[in-house]
Amino acid sequence: MKKNNNPNTICPCCMEEHEIISVRKKENTLFKGRSVSYEAYYTYCKIADEYYANEQQITANDLAIKNAFRKTENLLTTDEIASIRHKYIITQSDLCTLLGWGGKTITRYEGHQVQDRAHDRILKKLDQDPEWFISLLKESKESFNDETFQKYLQNATAILDSFSSKSAERKAYARGLADGRAERKKLEKRIQTLEAELKKAQSKIAML
Numbered sequence: 001m002k003k004n005n006n007p008n009t010i011c012p013c014c015m016e017e018h019e020i021i022s023v024r025k026k027e028n029t030l031f032k033g034r035s036v037s038y039e040a041y042y043t044y045c046k047i048a049d050e051y052y053a054n055e056q057q058i059t060a061n062d063l064a065i066k067n068a069f070r071k072t073e074n075l076l077t078t079d080e081i082a083s084i085r086h087k088y089i090i091t092q093s094d095l096c097t098l099l100g101w102g103g104k105t106i107t108r109y110e111g112h113q114v115q116d117r118a119h120d121r122i123l124k125k126l127d128q129d130p131e132w133f134i135s136l137l138k139e140s141k142e143s144f145n146d147e148t149f150q151k152y153l154q155n156a157t158a159i160l161d162s163f164s165s166k167s168a169e170r171k172a173y174a175r176g177l178a179d180g181r182a183e184r185k186k187l188e189k190r191i192q193t194l195e196a197e198l199k200k201a202q203s204k205i206a207m208l
Helices: 055-072 078-087 092-099 105-109 117-128 130-139 146-207
Strands: 002-010 017-031 034-045 050-052
Touching: 017 055, 034 055, 055 078, 078 105, 078 117, 092 105, 092 130, 105 117, 117 130, 130 146
Parallel strands: none
Antiparallel strands: 002 017, 017 034, 034 050
């Protein structure tokens, strides 16, 4: 359990003015039939000796439960979904337009609604495939004004170029490893040949 002390304020638990202590506790709960572990936030009233959660903490705890479930199910967390969108510098509603989803879908997924697996796979593909993002963007060009379209296109193209560069580096590295392994095998074979020749020479010397 971790504690943070806050300045004196009116405690809604005992209605007295005193130091408020924010507490983080490891908890377990069931969500959609799965047991999940998460870090919960509470406030501790030392006068009443009780823990309670304010509205903000209730919201945070609900999100923590759902993100813990997402991790258990190998689904993207809310932060990971937001990170994909931020990478392409695209708004929530525009990303929905790009994917042909309802206008508030991404807003809900970045909040408290757990996405289904089909949508999760699409978001993961989008994260790893900027070329597909560009293809979807061109297909939905009429849905954006020219300035917005060009902004999204330029950014996605830059991401694609970065991906291509890293891919080329990985391929070059892999080729280097393969070449190194091939040279090593040649060297090992040469050593074996020399060892065999040495044994023959030693045998001939022994017979003299």
